[in-house]
Amino acid sequence: MSDKRSRRTKEQLTGALIKLLLEKSLSEITVTELVKEADLNRATFYLHYENIYDLFQSIEDDLFLQVKSWIRSASPNDATIFHVEMGLDDKPYLPVLGEVFSFIVSNRDTAVVLLRNPESKLLNRIYGEGRKMIIQQMKSEGNISDPHRLTYSIDYVVNGCIGIIQSWINNGLDADPINMCKITSDLVMQNRIDLTF
Template structure:
């Protein structure tokens, strides 16, 4: 079954809507935005917007979904390639390439993520992203935890790590991505080494 190619007009129209959405969120905040605002800023017909999205809430939902799906796809693809087995001992540096890819993806969606995570963005986005980090990423490492080595309750550990990740991502975005994805991935890796990793018992 061959994958049907999307008409480039659809892709283009959606990109224009997202760009307008991002600018308007920064300008006036999600709640104050109207569909008319969006279509004016995107320079498209109002009817066209309704062809793509039900309303502005649907737009937010689908936009966030795309971000989460993008992140998830990266992790799934990485895992598939890495072909990890519980028998193998995992080293922290094994995850550096994954980290870099994730930060590159975030960088590609910089404006949108920065706005969403900012003061005028979606209040629930932070929470959703945190859960994505937990479900998509951190739960994959559960099998690698040496249960008799775990010094703290796992749920607290996950809450700690995911919030730390989120905080670091937010700082990177707020400072205009002043470091490369590689650099920030290393910062994350090295910060984790002398923190959560040790308490988890994963070999360094």
């Protein structure tokens, strides 16, 4: 099978699984149902994946790699991920949060399916990657005088942001990304933790 054809087949299977996951849980989806939705046959499915969970993991891995790449390039060269800028309303905001909310909207169905699904480890993986990046950055700058305070401060900020993202998704993405960035930035800034200790 050519790479282009293989890629198209995987896209069909991915799209079909995401569509089905918007309606039911992963454990309720059968290969037969999936291939019918994708307009493919079972043999084609098994050329690419061992089972439904393998396909689900592949979707999660692909999105995680996109997010990981994005996290690594999200902050300016010499700024932390907590880089602050002034908005048009003269209020400070965290650009990285705007990028997070926009990314979720751009990948709406995939993000919603993965972030709502108990089988998904995506948020834990993203959290781990972001946390690792922040700690590495702080170590390289020699700004860690109290490692325990740094660890708990990062946990506090990141878990709060994750909670807001989950609530936003559970509420059907009821606010636009710019508004969510403002709300979350305001909350982070009100509870400002100096991560440069």
